[in-house]
Amino acid sequence: MRNYMKLEIPSKSLNEAFARAAVGAFAAQTDPTVEELADIKTSVSEAVTNSIIHGYRDTVGVIYIECEARVENTCVIEITVRDEGVGIPDVERAMEPLFTTAPDEERSGMGFTVMQSFMDTLDVTSEKGKGTTVKMSKAINIGTRDEELETRTGLPKSASEAHFLGKRSQPEAGETSLPARKRTSVGIGDDGC
Amino acid sequence: MNCEIEQVGGALVVKLKGEIDQHCAEELRGDIDRQLDIKHSASLIIDLGGVDFMDSSGLGLIMGRYRKMQARGGKLLLARPTPAVDKLLELSGINRLVGRERTK
Structure with missing residues (x-):
């Protein structure tokens, strides 16, 4: 199972x-926990902010965001944030905690550290004058919660995948529907699909 | 982002509500620093109870106010961070530098 979305935005801070x-709305389809969703949103905010304040520092350019969700036993959300700005001269140094090129602007220098800590993988490629691409991914462990649901409800494990696909099967007579679950803060609809 | 600032005794209390990112951090910084300069407060309390989202721009804002209060011999306290905000504070090491106001 695969789902994806693509987004282009001008590098204006109000677009963060x-x-x-x-x-977050895309990721919410996979029914992440509140903490998982907060981690994803924070990491995206960091990557987009970097493109705005560093990549396109003295100009306005385009930021390209791509998201892909793949579901097997676990669901993996993969996010790419790309700009065509000035690039990062030394990626390794830029990823050091507390490193910032603008200390007088009160930058914390924690952007990449946050992405590294909140996501499972982070890959940064950059070329001077051509831009920067940040790829990151996070596993949303549907399988574990399916087992919990199976134990509690007796419903099959495939129910969660049906939820992700947006299938709205009606329970048969005598069958129990999925229990109300604590919804994450960003949902597309009442059923999250 | 909504920001309410009031002087309570010797402390300037800043109550933040909404989302803190780079877009609003500079304006917040200006608002807080202006009041600190006017009121000459001995301490600054930032109430994060209403903050539903914060990224590292918020960390920069807090670190900057910490340095400012240190430079003038005052102190900074943080109050009521949500779990998501507290996770960020812990990661940055701010929790080891800045005290927690527990009465709010």
């Missing part, structure tokens, strides 16, 4: 909130 909300 839009970008993380859009990715």
Whole structure:
């Protein structure tokens, strides 16, 4: 099972909130926990902010965001944030905690550290004058929660995949429907699909 | 982002609500620093109870206010961070530098 979305936004700071909300809404289809969703939104915000304040520092360019969700036993959300800005001269140094090129602007220098800590994988490629690409992924462990649901409800493990696919099967007579679960803060609809 | 600032005794209390990112951090910084300069507060309490989202721009804001209060011999306290915000504070090491206001 695979789902994806693509987004292009101008590098304006007011789009930081839009970008993380859009990715959060996409990720919410996989029914992440509140903490998983917060981690994803924070990491996207960091990557987009980097493109705005560093990549396109003195100009406005385009930020390209791609998200892909793959579901097997676990669900993996893969997010790519790409700009065509000035690039990072030394990626390794830029990824050191507390490193910042703008200390007088009160930058914390924690952007990449946050992405590394909150996501499972992080890959940064950059070329001077050509831009930067940040790829990151996080596993949403549907399998574990399916087992918990199976134990509690007696419903088959495939129910969660049906949820991800947006299938709305009606329970047969005498069958129990999925229990109400604590919804994450960004949902597309009442059923999250 | 909504910001309410009031002087309570010797402390400037800043109550933040909404989302803190780079887009609003600079304006927040200006608002807080202006009041600190006017009121000459001995301490600054930032109430994070209403903050539903914060990224490293918020960390920069807090670190900057910590340095400012240190430079003037005052102190910074943080109050009521949500679990997501507290996770970020812990990661940054701010929790080891900045005290926690527990009465709010």
